[in-house]
Amino acid sequence: MKKPRSAALLDRAASIDRTSYEPAYMQLVNILRRSVASGVFRPGDQLPSEAQLCERYSVSPMTVRRAINLLADQGVISTAQGRGCFVKPVELGAAAFHLAALQDLFSDRETTTVKLLETRILSADERIARKLGIVVGDRTVYIRRLLSTDGVPAFYHREYLIYDPKRPIVEAEMEVTALRGLFSGTGETILKRGDLSLEAAILTADEARLLKATSPTAAFCIEHLFYDFDDCPISWGWFICPSERLRFNTQVGISGSITTRSGVQEK
Amino acid sequence: MKKPRSAALLDRAASIDRTSYEPAYMQLVNILRRSVASGVFRPGDQLPSEAQLCERYSVSPMTVRRAINLLADQGVISTAQGRGCFVKPVELGAAAFHLAALQDLFSDRETTTVKLLETRILSADERIARKLGIVVGDRTVYIRRLLSTDGVPAFYHREYLIYDPKRPIVEAEMEVTALRGLFSGTGETILKRGDLSLEAAILTADEARLLKATSPTAAFCIEHLFYDFDDCPISWGWFICPSERLRFNTQVGISGSITTRSGVQEK
DNA sequence: AAGTGGTCTAGACCACTAT
DNA sequence: TAGTGGTCTAGACCACTTT
Numbered sequence: 001m002k003k004p005r006s007a008a009l010l011d012r013a014a015s016i017d018r019t020s021y022e023p024a025y026m027q028l029v030n031i032l033r034r035s036v037a038s039g040v041f042r043p044g045d046q047l048p049s050e051a052q053l054c055e056r057y058s059v060s061p062m063t064v065r066r067a068i069n070l071l072a073d074q075g076v077i078s079t080a081q082g083r084g085c086f087v088k089p090v091e092l093g094a095a096a097f098h099l100a101a102l103q104d105l106f107s108d109r110e111t112t113t114v115k116l117l118e119t120r121i122l123s124a125d126e127r128i129a130r131k132l133g134i135v136v137g138d139r140t141v142y143i144r145r146l147l148s149t150d151g152v153p154a155f156y157h158r159e160y161l162i163y164d165p166k167r168p169i170v171e172a173e174m175e176v177t178a179l180r181g182l183f184s185g186t187g188e189t190i191l192k193r194g195d196l197s198l199e200a201a202i203l204t205a206d207e208a209r210l211l212k213a214t215s216p217t218a219a220f221c222i223e224h225l226f227y228d229f230d231d232c233p234i235s236w237g238w239f240i241c242p243s244e245r246l247r248f249n250t251q252v253g254i255s256g257s258i259t260t261r262s263g264v265q266e267k
Numbered sequence: 268m269k270k271p272r273s274a275a276l277l278d279r280a281a282s283i284d285r286t287s288y289e290p291a292y293m294q295l296v297n298i299l300r301r302s303v304a305s306g307v308f309r310p311g312d313q314l315p316s317e318a319q320l321c322e323r324y325s326v327s328p329m330t331v332r333r334a335i336n337l338l339a340d341q342g343v344i345s346t347a348q349g350r351g352c353f354v355k356p357v358e359l360g361a362a363a364f365h366l367a368a369l370q371d372l373f374s375d376r377e378t379t380t381v382k383l384l385e386t387r388i389l390s391a392d393e394r395i396a397r398k399l400g401i402v403v404g405d406r407t408v409y410i411r412r413l414l415s416t417d418g419v420p421a422f423y424h425r426e427y428l429i430y431d432p433k434r435p436i437v438e439a440e441m442e443v444t445a446l447r448g449l450f451s452g453t454g455e456t457i458l459k460r461g462d463l464s465l466e467a468a469i470l471t472a473d474e475a476r477l478l479k480a481t482s483p484t485a486a487f488c489i490e491h492l493f494y495d496f497d498d499c500p501i502s503w504g505w506f507i508c509p510s511e512r513l514r515f516n517t518q519v520g521i522s523g524s525i526t527t528r529s530g531v532q533e534k
Numbered sequence: 535a536a537g538t539g540g541t542c543t544a545g546a547c548c549a550c551t552a553t
Numbered sequence: 554t555a556g557t558g559g560t561c562t563a564g565a566c567c568a569c570t571t572t
Contacts, residue, residue: 023541039496043456049557060543062329065559073340081558082550090461090493091452093370096363097465097515103360185358189310193520194357198364200467200485200510218467218485226357227520229306243467248364253460253494290560316538327562332540348539349569 016057024059028067031057036076036087037254043089047077076254090253097248099196102222102239103183105154105246112154114179117144117210121163128160131225132233139163143237146210147179153211154245159237191234194226203242211242218243283324291326295334298324303343303354304521310356314344343521357520364515366463369489369506370450372421372513379421381446384411384477388430395427398492399500406430410504413477414446420478421512426504458501461493470509478509485510 014031016024035041048056053064068085071077075094079085122128122142129136141161147154157179181189201221208215219242226235281298283291302308315323320331335352338344342361346352389395389409396403408428414421424446448456468488475482486509493502 025541037459039459042496051557061545062561063542066541068558079558080551082552082556084551084557089452089456090449090458092450092461092463092491093365093367093452095366095463097366097463098360099362099364100360182357183359185356185360189356191357191520192304192306193518193522194359196359196362196364196517196519198515198517200487202469202483202485216469216483218469220467224359229309248465250463250465251460252463253458255460292560318538328564329542330561333560335539346539347570349537349571351538351570 016059024057025063025066025070028053028057028059028064029070032067032071033076033254041087043087045087047085047087049084092252095250095252097250099183099222101248102155102241102246105149105241111150112180113148113151115146115148117146119143122160124160128236131236132160132162134162145179152245153213155239155241156207156210157237157239159235162232162234190228191226192229192231194224197223199223200243201240203240207240211240213242213244220246283326291324292330292333292337295320295324295326295331296337299334299338300343300521308354310354312354314352314354316351359519362517362519364517366450366489368515369422369508369513372416372508378417379447380415380418382413382415384413386410389427391427395503398503399427399429401429412446419512420480422506422508423474423477424504424506426502429499429501457495458493459496459498461491464490466490467510468507470507474507478507480509480511487513 014034016027018024020027032041032047041047047053050061050064050068053059053067054061057064068077068079072079072085075088075091077085078088120142122140124132124134124136124138124140126136128134128140129138132140134140141163143157143159143161145157145159147157180186182191199221201219203211203213203215203217203219205215207213207219208217211217211219213219219240222239222241224235224237224239225233228234281301283294285291287294299308299314308314314320317328317331317335320326320334321328324331335344335346339346339352342355342358344352345355387409389407391399391401391403391405391407393403395401395407396405399407401407408430410424410426410428412424412426414424447453449458466488468486470478470480470482470484470486472482474480474486475484478484478486480486486507489506489508491502491504491506492500495501
């Protein structure tokens with residue numbers, strides 16, 4: 001078995017500032033992250049043991065442990081009981097594209113408008129019935145919306161809702177605020193969970209016309225199936241957004257960034 | 268201010284099994300997750316205070332704290348100092364599509380083959396030079412690969428590598444194992460970090476022919492820019508994958524699932 | 535003032551790995 | 554056997570919010 005490069009030396013200048021508002025465990029996380037980012041520790045290297053870190057930075061084992069756990073959660077290191085902590089190499093499979101990009105499209109601005117294109121009662125065909133867990137012929141509400149920011153069409157939304165006169169979901173669901181709340185997690189909601197699926201698609205002629213896009217245009221299509229608290233499907237639909245108006249960006253590996261309470265920020 | 272629905276009652280049957288291999292904090296995470304999933308706690312509800320949880324489940328404050336932190340990390344609850352812990356509503360913006368789906372395309376199977384379509388030295392034009400941080404005319408290595416699983420073309424990869432005779436990256440980079448290792452995080456790598464960008468695209472005639480796809484076909488295009496340990500770009504390229512051969516799936520909200528050490532699993 | 539979450543201590547014991 | 558990570562205790566003190 002290959003002997004891993006071991007901890008040559010820690011950044012001797014770095015230490016925990018007890019007067020800082022920043023918690024000790026977070027300072028330690030950032031110290032170790034910087035050590036990895038600057039090449040003091042390379043992929044495969046073994047980190048100093050927890051006991052060594054305790055002594056070096058004058059913190060208790062629980063504080064070191066917390067920093068170690070955070071780094072492991074962030075995918076920076078891997079831990080192996082009885083062996084040690086090791087710096088992980090870059091892993092492309094660990095990358096994730098966050099839907100927050102789509103959220104930002106309209107939820108940050110005050111200039112978002114929703115145009116209701118169509119709302120009507122529709123009898124469920126076999127395909128809809130199967131998805132929503134109802135029987136063919138049951139009534140659903142078919143909704144088509146166009147969301148624009150600053151007057152530019154951003155995305156097009158089609159949705160089949162279960163029609164239930166006992167539940168006032170139709171009115172609430174059609175509002176702008178309902179969609180905004182859905183993305184930002186604010187406001188009331190009767191949804192417990194949802195399954196999402198992302199695919200690439202080519203806009204149909206109708207979609208291209210609505211979205212004021214040149215045809216043919218590539219687009220993202222986000223299919224959603226939402227469930228209520230009884231785990232019954234209540235909404236099936238798609239968000240369609242031209243690729244040129246939405247980019248998913250992410251990073252893998254360690255950059256020279258620091259970690260804050262709310263995530264990772266650029267330096 | 269609206270009074271939140273408070274903790275009516277915890278699942279009285281649930282308790283921490285001290286003989287279980289499963290740590291106490293993880294058992295507590297799952298107990299609380301199930302409470303949310305089953306509707307005992309609804310979005311907006313306040314959870315029992317940490318002190319109450321300590322007493323109810325006979326664990327120390329640190330153990331409760333750890334469970335609380337995990338649930339907050341998972342997006343199940345939000346915490347507010349001085350006020351309490353509250354169940355978060357479904358937030359579409361919190362959804363993330365993981366590239367592990369692409370990784371599975373070939374890394375799980377033994378039947379993955381890489382066909383090198385082209386490898387040649389290329390003088391950098393203005394566009395390439397800007398991306399790779401070199402000057403126009405500098406030599407780069409242009410590589411085109413086709414990755415197939417079970418004989419079916421899965422994705423097409425084009426890449427510009429910085430040509431550096433001092434660094435044996437060219438040989439290593441061209442191997443199948445290099446790509447596999449890149450996705451799975453195994454093997455040696457000289458990459459420190461990478462920026463990724465996902466867009467939807469329509470296959471060109473050439474791409475459709477190579478990928479044996481009908482034209483026109485929608486595809487995912489994952490642009491990547493990799494950096495070495497000196498933070499210098501060394502590789503710029505694209506993975507192109509027909510949408511019909513790759514779907515990104517994810518969930519938002521709480522399902523009736525349990526959490527394990529490695530993430531979230533279906534029940 | 536009382537209650538809440540947030541941090542931290544200084545150990546303890548266990549399971550696992552390497553020598 | 555020694556060293557490692559993994560869990561856990563039983564408090565302490567602080568900052569913040571609500572009453």
